[in-house]
Amino acid sequence: MTRRLPSLNGLRAFEAAGRHGSFTAAARELNVTQTAVSRLVRLLEDRLGFALFRRHASALELTAQGQALLAGLTDAFDSIARLTESVEAMRGGPVLTVGVGPTLAVSWLIPRLATFYRSHPAIEVRVATGGATRPVRDDWTCTIRRDTDALPGYTAERLFPSIVVPVCTPELASTLRSPDDLRNATLIVVSNMPNEWPHWFEAARLRSPPHPAGEASFESNAMAMQAALDGVGVAIAQFPYVSDALATGRLVAPFPIIAHTRDSWFLEYRPVRREDPALLAFREWLHQEADRERQVETELVNRGSMGAIRARTKVRKR
Structure with missing residues (x-):
């Protein structure tokens, strides 16, 4: 029997958009552009011969046909995922x-x-x-x-909790006595995480956030951490990203202040x-x-000493 199926990519795009009520959210889930999701859904609608969404300025509304298709597709994709996992669990090697x-x-x-x-x-x-x-x-x-x-x-x-902490090279840290000194430093920012510095400023209880001498923006945390290692400026980092660099002294936290995020x-x-x-x-x-990792985080808060953190973390020669 030959199955006449629409494009699976189109079905996935529609199912994600219908579940989220947004092409933008669906694009984030599928790791494609919003334009690609919109185009795939439009091609699916052309193939089926009817609209699946009523497109409003701020939201998507499913048509009656869209509602019927979404319910079946979500169940079908969940069934495929469960079947795949069950079969994979049967493999012999660990x-x-x-x-x-x-x-x-x-x-x-x-x-x-x-x-x-x-x-x-x-x-x-x-x-x-x-x-x-x-x-x-x-x-x-x-x-x-x-x-x-x-x-x-x-x-x-x-x-472990999600916390952020400023880090920089030891040479740069030697010029920083208090958080206010960040006004004279270059702050390293990850472009898709613009709130982490303000979050830390709040935890540091600064009356007004510093207006730094410069700002260096990078697209990923990996780039930002490398920039900090290269002495470009002071980065705000998730603690697991820099705990080993702190342990070896390649980076230091100039202030014993961390900020817990909601994550x-x-x-x-x-x-x-x-x-x-x-x-x-x-x-x-x-x-x-x-x-x-949580012990090292606690060390940072309680002692404010990178030397103590390095000594403790080096135990991992095990």
Whole structure:
């Protein structure tokens, strides 16, 4: 039997847009442009011969046909995801794929994997960049994400809080005596995270936020952290991104002030994977590493001494 199916990309674009009520939100989930989502939905409507949305200035409204199609598509895609996960769980070798944002992968997860392999040499860990900024893929065993809530249909286990801290080279830190001195510094900003500096200014109880001498903007946290390492200026960083650089003294936190955000870092996975032996081993190890990370964060708050943090973190020669 030959199936006459519309474009699967069009169906995915419509399902995401219908679920979110927005082409823009659907584009973020699918990691494509808003224009691409709109075009795929328009092509699907042309193929079906009727409109799926009433397009308003600030929202999308499903037509009767759109409502009927959305309900069936969401169930169908959920069924495909569950079927795929069930089949993958039948594979013989212990393989674990973890989805994680590129900066957390390079700065925090990968440097710690050697300790996992020493305890679990038979488990193959595959690191897929994504998680924090891209849709979670069905072929991932789990993901490490920063968010306020768990993904729908996922089990979430809190690893550590989301906090931000200013960091810079030791040479630059020597010129900073108080947060007010940031007025004379170049502040490094991640363009899609413009609120992290203001959030820290509030935690530092500055009467008025500094107007820095300069500002350097980068598109990703990885670029911003490299700029800080190169002495470009003072960056505001998620603590896991810089904890190892602080431990080795390549970066310092010039002020013992951190700012908690509304988010947390989570390990998330589908409930069907709960008894996966590779995931069980990985989550136990990951929670141990998260406990150490929280201890280092506490050291920063309580002592305000990077020397103490370096001494404590270097224990990871284990």
